[in-house]
Structure formats: C-alpha cells, structure tokens
Amino acid sequence: MQTITLYEKIAEQIIYQIEQGILKPGERILSIRQASLKHKVSISTILHAYLLLENKGIIESRPQSGYYVRLQINALLAEPTLSSPRAISTEVDVSQLVFEVLNAIKRPGIIPLGSPFPGPELFPHQQLNKYIYSIGRHLAPWHAVGDLPPGNQELRRQIARRYLQKGYILSPADIVITAGATEALNLCLQAVTKPGDTIIIESPVFYAVLHAIERLGLKALEIPTHPRQGIDLSALANALKNQQIAACIIMPNFQNPLGSLMPEENKRALIKLLACHEVPLIEDDVYQELYFGDTAPVPAKIYDSKGLVLHCSSFSKTLAPGYRIGWAIPGRFQNRVEQLKLMHTLALPPLPQMAIAEYLAHGAYDRHLRKLRRLFALQMQQMLQTIAESFPLGTKLTRPEGGYVLWVELPAQVKALKLYQLALQHNISIAPGPIFSAQQNYQNFIRLNYGHTWTADYAQAIKTLGRLAARLI
Amino acid sequence: MQTITLYEKIAEQIIYQIEQGILKPGERILSIRQASLKHKVSISTILHAYLLLENKGIIESRPQSGYYVRLQINALLAEPTLSSPRAISTEVDVSQLVFEVLNAIKRPGIIPLGSPFPGPELFPHQQLNKYIYSIGRHLAPWHAVGDLPPGNQELRRQIARRYLQKGYILSPADIVITAGATEALNLCLQAVTKPGDTIIIESPVFYAVLHAIERLGLKALEIPTHPRQGIDLSALANALKNQQIAACIIMPNFQNPLGSLMPEENKRALIKLLACHEVPLIEDDVYQELYFGDTAPVPAKIYDSKGLVLHCSSFSKTLAPGYRIGWAIPGRFQNRVEQLKLMHTLALPPLPQMAIAEYLAHGAYDRHLRKLRRLFALQMQQMLQTIAESFPLGTKLTRPEGGYVLWVELPAQVKALKLYQLALQHNISIAPGPIFSAQQNYQNFIRLNYGHTWTADYAQAIKTLGRLAARLI
Numbered sequence: 001m002q003t004i005t006l007y008e009k010i011a012e013q014i015i016y017q018i019e020q021g022i023l024k025p026g027e028r029i030l031s032i033r034q035a036s037l038k039h040k041v042s043i044s045t046i047l048h049a050y051l052l053l054e055n056k057g058i059i060e061s062r063p064q065s066g067y068y069v070r071l072q073i074n075a076l077l078a079e080p081t082l083s084s085p086r087a088i089s090t091e092v093d094v095s096q097l098v099f100e101v102l103n104a105i106k107r108p109g110i111i112p113l114g115s116p117f118p119g120p121e122l123f124p125h126q127q128l129n130k131y132i133y134s135i136g137r138h139l140a141p142w143h144a145v146g147d148l149p150p151g152n153q154e155l156r157r158q159i160a161r162r163y164l165q166k167g168y169i170l171s172p173a174d175i176v177i178t179a180g181a182t183e184a185l186n187l188c189l190q191a192v193t194k195p196g197d198t199i200i201i202e203s204p205v206f207y208a209v210l211h212a213i214e215r216l217g218l219k220a221l222e223i224p225t226h227p228r229q230g231i232d233l234s235a236l237a238n239a240l241k242n243q244q245i246a247a248c249i250i251m252p253n254f255q256n257p258l259g260s261l262m263p264e265e266n267k268r269a270l271i272k273l274l275a276c277h278e279v280p281l282i283e284d285d286v287y288q289e290l291y292f293g294d295t296a297p298v299p300a301k302i303y304d305s306k307g308l309v310l311h312c313s314s315f316s317k318t319l320a321p322g323y324r325i326g327w328a329i330p331g332r333f334q335n336r337v338e339q340l341k342l343m344h345t346l347a348l349p350p351l352p353q354m355a356i357a358e359y360l361a362h363g364a365y366d367r368h369l370r371k372l373r374r375l376f377a378l379q380m381q382q383m384l385q386t387i388a389e390s391f392p393l394g395t396k397l398t399r400p401e402g403g404y405v406l407w408v409e410l411p412a413q414v415k416a417l418k419l420y421q422l423a424l425q426h427n428i429s430i431a432p433g434p435i436f437s438a439q440q441n442y443q444n445f446i447r448l449n450y451g452h453t454w455t456a457d458y459a460q461a462i463k464t465l466g467r468l469a470a471r472l473i
Numbered sequence: 474m475q476t477i478t479l480y481e482k483i484a485e486q487i488i489y490q491i492e493q494g495i496l497k498p499g500e501r502i503l504s505i506r507q508a509s510l511k512h513k514v515s516i517s518t519i520l521h522a523y524l525l526l527e528n529k530g531i532i533e534s535r536p537q538s539g540y541y542v543r544l545q546i547n548a549l550l551a552e553p554t555l556s557s558p559r560a561i562s563t564e565v566d567v568s569q570l571v572f573e574v575l576n577a578i579k580r581p582g583i584i585p586l587g588s589p590f591p592g593p594e595l596f597p598h599q600q601l602n603k604y605i606y607s608i609g610r611h612l613a614p615w616h617a618v619g620d621l622p623p624g625n626q627e628l629r630r631q632i633a634r635r636y637l638q639k640g641y642i643l644s645p646a647d648i649v650i651t652a653g654a655t656e657a658l659n660l661c662l663q664a665v666t667k668p669g670d671t672i673i674i675e676s677p678v679f680y681a682v683l684h685a686i687e688r689l690g691l692k693a694l695e696i697p698t699h700p701r702q703g704i705d706l707s708a709l710a711n712a713l714k715n716q717q718i719a720a721c722i723i724m725p726n727f728q729n730p731l732g733s734l735m736p737e738e739n740k741r742a743l744i745k746l747l748a749c750h751e752v753p754l755i756e757d758d759v760y761q762e763l764y765f766g767d768t769a770p771v772p773a774k775i776y777d778s779k780g781l782v783l784h785c786s787s788f789s790k791t792l793a794p795g796y797r798i799g800w801a802i803p804g805r806f807q808n809r810v811e812q813l814k815l816m817h818t819l820a821l822p823p824l825p826q827m828a829i830a831e832y833l834a835h836g837a838y839d840r841h842l843r844k845l846r847r848l849f850a851l852q853m854q855q856m857l858q859t860i861a862e863s864f865p866l867g868t869k870l871t872r873p874e875g876g877y878v879l880w881v882e883l884p885a886q887v888k889a890l891k892l893y894q895l896a897l898q899h900n901i902s903i904a905p906g907p908i909f910s911a912q913q914n915y916q917n918f919i920r921l922n923y924g925h926t927w928t929a930d931y932a933q934a935i936k937t938l939g940r941l942a943a944r945l946i
Contacts, residue, residue, distance in 0.1 A: 129609035136602035211816035
C-alpha cells in the first residue's frame, strides 16, 4: 500500500523542481502532451499527476492556456521535528485557558486564526435547512420526542453506507450518534476507564482530549509525535511495556494540531501493538475526508479484529458545523457507550439527524467535499507563503496533507501566550501551544487555522502576527 | 403565602361534596348566581372557584346549561404514604434496567405508559419548524458553527424574561443553555462533587438523577419523601447533621415520580437548612409550568441568597420535546458549569435555540401551556377513574397537582418487574418502581404517564394492566 504510483512520482518531480527554484511561481509548466512525451507515459497518467498538484494548490490550470505554477513552496522554512514530552503521566488542568481561547473567537470582527472550526461560509446551510423544513412538516409526532441512543436509524444507515463505499463493512447497529465528535470522545473514554487511570495521548494533542481526561479524573501520558508520521511507535511500545495503560487516544489522519498522517503500515502496527496489550484505542477521525492527496486515508479501525477500537467522527468539520452531529463506532464497548449517552444527554434532536441523512442520500456531499479539499489545500499554500514572507527567521512550519490547521514553531524566545495576548489586542485570535499539552509544553508554538476563505484581512493578520512575533525576540 | 383564598375554600367545599357522594358524576351543580347567593360572595369569586375546578377536570361547563360534575373522585383509593428508604448511602447501578425500559417505549404500536415524555402530538412542532426555516434562511454564517457556552444570547434573554414575569430577577448571563435538563443535571452535579462523594436524593427519585450519580461515581443517600409535601425536612436535617454531604438534588415542584409539591414554607426552610451546612442544592424544576392549580408554584431558587442553588429546567416537557434544549442557573458555580459544558459537548446547535427564542417572543407559549395544563388535569382524572375501576383492591394512587405521571402502589404481592414483563407482552410499557431507587425499593410500585391524548386504547391498556396485576396476587 505504501508503493508510490507513477503519477505521484511525476508530481513529486515537479514539486522538486519548484522547491529548487527551477520552476518559479507564475511560470507555465509543460503541457499535458509535452509532459506525456517527455516522461514516456500516457496522457491519463499526466492528467492524474496534474490534478493531484492542482488539488494541492501547487499548480493551476488557466483555460485555453495551460498549467502554471501557482505559489512558491518555501523550501527555506524547516518543519518542526519529533516532539519530546517528558515521560511522566500528568494530571490535566488546561480547561481555563482553552475556555478563554474559545471565548475570544466569539468577539465581533475578530480574525479567527485560533478557531477550531473551518469557515462557516463554506457549508451547504441552505440546502440542509430546506431538508429540515420539509422533513419537519411531515414528521410523525412520535419522532418529535427525540432519537434515543443509538440515534436515528436512517442516519446510521447512511453513515454505514459511506464506510462501505470505502471498503469498510459495518452495520448501522454498530454506530452510536453523538453530539459531535466531542461527546463521542467523552463517552468512549468514559466507557473504557475509571478515575485515576492513565491514558496515552499524542504530543501535541487536541485539547478536547485533555478536557475529557480532566473531566474524568484521568492521567495523561504524552508520547512523542512526528509532524508527518504521527505517534512514535517505539516510544508507545515502551510506555505500554512499562506502565498500566487504560486506553490510548490517537488521531491517525491529519492530527490536530500537527496535521500528521500515519502511514498505513504504522496504523497496522499500532493496532497490533495495542491488541497485544489488550489496550483499547479511541480513534478520533474527524479530518479523514479532508485529504489533499488522491485518495482518502483509511481509519485504523479497519485493522481492528478484536473490537478494541472505538472509532469517533463527525459532520462538524465537513458538512454541518452547527448541527453538532457526530458518531462513535465503539466495537465491543457499544452497549456501554449507548448507556452513557443515555445517561448524559438522553436523546438527540431528530431533525438535524434526518436532514443530514437526507443530504447524504440525495445531496451533493462528495462534490461539496471535493470543493472543500481544493480550497483548504490552496489556502494552506497561501498561508504558508504569507508566513514565509513575514514571520521571523527560525520559524518552522508543518506541511499537512489534509485538514485545515498549521502548527507553527516560533523561535524559542517567542512566548506563545504573550503573542496570543498581543494578537488579541489587534483583534486576531490564535491558539497558543500550551493548550495542546498536559505538561503545558509548546511554549513557543501556535496553531493557525487556514480553513476560512482567504481574504486580504487574513493575509494582513498573518503579517501582523509575524511583526508581533518578531517584536518578542 | 400558605393562606387559602376565598375561592379556593369554595372549590374545596365542592370537592368535599363530591368525595362524600353528595354530588355525583353528571349532576349539575349550583349556577354561578345561585352559588354567589348561597356563599354570600361575589360572582367573580365563584367564577374563579369554578374555573379552578374546571382546570382540575373536576367539573365541566356545558354551553347554555351550566356546570356539571365531571368524573368521580374515587375517595376509596388511598394515597401512598411517606416513603421509608434505609438510611444508608448506596452505590448506584440501575442504568441497565432504565435502558431497557426506555428502549421498550420505542416499539411500534406500544402504549407508552412508561414513557417519561408527554404525548408528542400536543406540541406546536409546525410553528417551531417554520421559525427554524425562516431563521435558517437568513442566518449569518458565523452562527452556523454552534453556540458556545453559555449558549444563544437571545434565548437566554427570553428565559430570563419569563422568570422576571414571575418576579424572579436574573440576567441572561446567569443562564447556561444545555442539551435538555438531563445534561443540566449532569453538569451541575459534576460541578459540585468529586467521585466518592455522597449525594442526598429523594425517595423515590427520577432515574436520571441515579444515572448522573452512577456516571460520576458518587453515592446516593435516599431521604423519605411524601407524595404530597415532598422531601421530609426533619429526615433531611438529620442526614446533614450526621454525614458529610456534597450536594442535594430535589424536585420541589411536581416531583417525578410522586407528583409531590413542596409547600412554600418547606422550600424556604430547605434553602435555609442547606445554606447552614453550605451544601449546594440542585433543583430540577422541569414540571413547574404544568400546574393544575391557579398559579405556578415558585422555584426554591428564589429564596437562594448565597448562590448555592443550581436551578435546572428545560423545554422538553412543555414546548419542544425533540429539541433537547434545557438550561441551568448555576449561581456561584456558573463558570464551572460553562466549562464542563464546553468540555463535554462543546457547543449547541443555534437553530433550535433561536426557534424557541422566537416562539417565546412571538408565539403563543402561554396559551399553549394553558391548553396543556387543562388537558393533563383532565387526563389525570380519566386515568385515576379507570384505575379505580379496574385495579386490584388495595391499590394506592397519588393525586398530583401538576405534571403528567401517577405513582401507583400495588398490593405487596404484585412485583412491578414481573408486571412490566407481562405488560410488554401486551404491548404496554410501564415504568417499574425499582428504577426510581438506588436501593431498588418500590418493588410493588409503577409509574404511569397520563400525558398522552386519552383514547379508548389507553383506557383498554389500563384495564389490561389491572387484570395482569390481579393475576400476580
């Protein structure tokens, strides 16, 4: 599965030429026919390669004219390296700071680079709203009391169908609908732990995971995580050997905040390792659909033969942010998760579930996702470029292959919390590094969101941030 | 506040005459003018008294004809007495059984006497749906990512306005919107406890309270509770003196399942007692609007001068069951509740919140509530009557003055769980007593829901239940 295809090889060559400055932004590249002759491959292979580059925002096609290099990939900006958290488990207490950060993005007129959400203008609200209305008009009254766990049957059927299309066979009965992936994570984590247990997490880690750990009175053990490959498996193996671990929470696909994507053989090895120790894996997979490459990465869940993986996802990042509809596929913990759901929020509103089911059945979800992927890939390039031009020397940047956040390592002197305060004074929100660590590491890191429609205001905000960061050195 | 008004006194006299058999079902009572002369009071006082009796479903007015006794209040059926749970704190584990009971009410064609919801056909779904559609069409995209805690501003303003109309002054900023009262209870309870703490609860108690206690790893101490007056204050005072208590959860108004209504002086004494011990009170007040009397009972929260009361309510029982919108007024624990909300479910969908706010601003909420109250009061009489006619001798029944559930004490030999199983075979769901107790007391009690439109099917179901219960003796 890790073998590189021919068209990917050709795309790689073009990226290399751009990085080396052989091809410059705005320059025309070989036409499809010319490239086909040069590489001695079929027209369709070249088309495939160019489409991939276009999806990544690296080249653009101009009608009647050909393909052009779009933006410079700045080879001068290094990437952050493997993280190195201390190998101790920690009680968690970051909620106050996260609370402030999330409150800040509600300010009117703010540039929400610190937001966890993509731009709300990118979603088919009107279409969903029409479905809500038309379904609501003919809804049998009995439905109106709420869909008890595991949730709306038709929605679970549609979700199962989408997994099926990707080759992952499951039944609607395996799915529990939740109030977003946040609730899914919380329920799954509670289903497999008791207060005082130690949980393995990535480092840096999405703060919602820290919240869940804090709320449930658990301890966190942070494992080094690589900005491209994800969690370090040898460090993980070590931890499992030396300590009693109750569960492991990982985002294999486009980890937040790193954007890392675990290679398939790593996913397989991860599942095998955890199965050996009978440790449940909670897989947060909310960004899987937002890949810039050619095909969707697979969830680790597909390698799970023991029912030990509790897979979580949602529509909040891809279709309907405000609907708060997510799901869990909890494997052997299904019954416990359903019970906890019932105990905490009882039922979920039927209409948003039914509207999403209807959209999945009849809407243009795949077309919408293609649009979103292109846009995010392009906006990532625009943000990378602007950061490269305006941030202080020594800044390091991730190059995610999906999702909509960048992880930025600033020179060691730049304190992210200070920068966060300064930025707020300029009506710019950012997510400071320490909220992504139980140990409050990443003091000189920030996470930036490129999931909003790129405008002059965003470019200006990035420049302002660069200026403020420079001032802190 | 406990003084009885003149028209209540007259209404009481009429009830007495009916109970004594002096007035019989179907008989005409004195006209308003005759009664005014007889009692030597004004016409308007008599009108008031008759309206009260009408609202309670005791008399009915027939156009051009006068007022008639509607249904027999069966004086032969005794009421259950004060409960007597063991004075020990208990770990809680009832969720599996509750889960089964709630799953059963999803069966097609079932008569849902065990349901916790009122009849879904009684709510203004279409009106709310129209609001959702029209608001959704003009919603600024930014709203679409969800209302972070404390929730939608306009909805909080409308809720505050309703409390204000009842003389309870609070600001929208004091309110946290939640996923139904169930989430409000869970968040409030977690805000004031840590695992292992002991919590005081009523006995019998709404099982959602037991769920929250079980989920959070707390212990429950059940206090005797009276079917009319609510929790026994001297038993409560004793418990507070003898044990470390972390919090107290009470439904002062129309307790579920008892229907008990704490007299105002009891509410005041309760608040004073808890304040003395600095013990927080979580007040579940979801049935307050569903009173059969003349005015709404007050929440205990209004006597809270120390910010120790965490008041919880929702629209699920009164306006929009499927919307899952509730709220908490957490007093001094506001910030913690907001944080926990953020940690568990992040945000709430804006559209249902906005639609309810719009309905409160422009809809006919008070008219809708008046209709609901009359209906429930009448249906209670119909169910009481049918039970009196068809249940085995020795059955005892509550006489709630609000809400939509009856608490039925069967002869000691009748095991509620057995009856529950038998009833299911006849496609009738009931709520068996043991799910209302951490100690699994109330083995011969059931809770019945009269909140659904009364039809021949319901009458038949009650008769079947009576027959099945008799068979178990």
